Structure formats: structure tokens, C-alpha cells
Amino acid sequence: MNTRGSPFYFQVQTIPAKFEQLKTLGEFVGHACQAAAFDGRISYAVTLAVDEACSNIIEHACRSIPETCEITCTCAVDEYALYIELHDHGSPFNPSEIPEPDINAGLEGRGMGGLGIYFMRHLMDEVNFRFVTVDPPQDPEIPGNYLTMVKYRVWAE
Amino acid sequence: MEISITEHKRCSVVSVTGRVDSFTAPKLGEALTELTNSGIYRIIIDMTAVQYVSSAGLRVLIDVQKTCKHNSRGELVLVCVPKPIYDTLDLAGFVPLFRFSDNLTAAVGSF
Secondary structure (H helix, E strand, C coil), X not given: CCCCCCCCEEEEEEEECCHHHHHHHHHHHHHHHHHCCXXXXXXXXXXXXXXXXXXXXXXCHHHHCCCCCEEEEEEEECCCEEEEEEEECCCCCCHHXXXXXXXXXXXXXXXXXXXXXXXXXXXXXXXXXXXXXXCCCCCCCCCEXXXXXXXXXXXXX | CEEEEEECCCXXXXXXXXXXCXXXXXXXXXXXXXXXXXXXXXXXXXXXXXXXXXXXXXXXXXXXXXXXXXCCCCEEEEECCCHHHHHHHHHCCCHHHCEEECCHHHHHHCC
């Protein structure tokens, strides 16, 4: 995972891709937010973005392998930002292909598709996605979906 | 997440405690659907003790609001919504779609 500076905090946790694990992952991300000295409002936003991302991974990418799919969450903090990378080895799932919902629509016009993605994009400062295919021997990375989100640390205003 | 339901003369109050995420939201949805299926369309959701709501929870609220509004004079009222959750509702553009109250007694009396 690329960071702008040298991380002073670096933790990795792997969870089964099940909805009941979202709470555990939320606590894991919460520790990283504390390391980044984020206040309660920003910590809530970051935790929500990760929850939405993982819910989509579980629902879409892992649909083909529900029993064995896992999500590996890497959190790193340097002086500039909190970096979160979510990796799964499910089907290719590019969240940027999902259109944003119409947030100005009235009750009848509100479908629910895309709300999770919308939250991720608006709660985090950067959202990047890539899919790594098996390409030995050049590519040493584990194949699968890599979703990276970044929340900048803002110092004294 | 825990749910407790109190029936009043003109509405029902659903008190929710804890997290409403992709895992727990279906349980909330089922409880609310049980109410609407039994003809109760004036529902107050007391969110005083709700810690967290993701889009899965918002989905449930929207679905139930649609059902309640389709039936005459029915609606969902959100009471004592904690600020981070209100901000989430605002980000989703949901604030104009619901009635809010900071006082449970007043909300019950408003029906």
C-alpha cells in the first residue's frame, strides 16, 4: 500500500466476509482513527465508509465464494493521512461503475442503489480501486480487488 | 441491536438500541414490517440509544416510510436522532423525507 510518508502505525486484520464481522472491523478501524488523532465525528465517518465498502464487497465481490471469502483490512497512519486498504479475492467489483443515487429525489424517486458508494466518496478524501489478476511470475501481489481509501490529517487551522 | 415496541393509542413507538448495519438492519426491517402488516402506519422510531446507522439502516427507514405514506395519514417520525446519524441522513438527502422530533412525548402526542 502506498503512503505519502513513513507510517508510524500499521496494522492488518483479516475477517471472514460476513455481515456479522462488520462490528469487529469497525473497532479495528476505530483504533487506527485514534492513532490518527481523529475526533469523534471524523472517526464515525471513516468507520461508516469502511462499513459501506465492506458491505458492498460481501454483497457483490464475494457473492461467488460466500463461505471462503475473506476481507483483509490494512490500516496505516503517517503524518499526512490514514490509509485503509481492503483486499478480497472475490469476483472483480469496481465500485466506481455504480452510479450515484439522486439525493434530491423525493420519497418515490429514491431507489437505494449506490448509497454506500456515495457515502464512501463523500466521507473519504480519496477512493481508489484496482483489480489484480493472476499474472505470474511478474506480479507478486495476491490477486483480487484492492480498494484504498484515504482520509487526510489536517493540522492546526 | 435491541428493539422494543410500545403501543400507544394512535401510534407505536419503536425504541432501537445499538448498531443498525447490514447485519442488524434486516431485523429492524422485520419488526417494522410486522407493524405495518398489522395495520399500524403511524410509527415513531426512538433513536436515543442508536450508536450507528449505515446505508442498510437507511434503506429500511425509506422502505417503511414509503409503506406508511401510501396509507392515509401514516408516517414514520424519527425521534432524538444523535448528531452523527442525523449528519448521515443529511448526506444522503434524507432529511426532507422524514419528520424529526427531539421530544418523544411531544412526538407521540402529535399524531
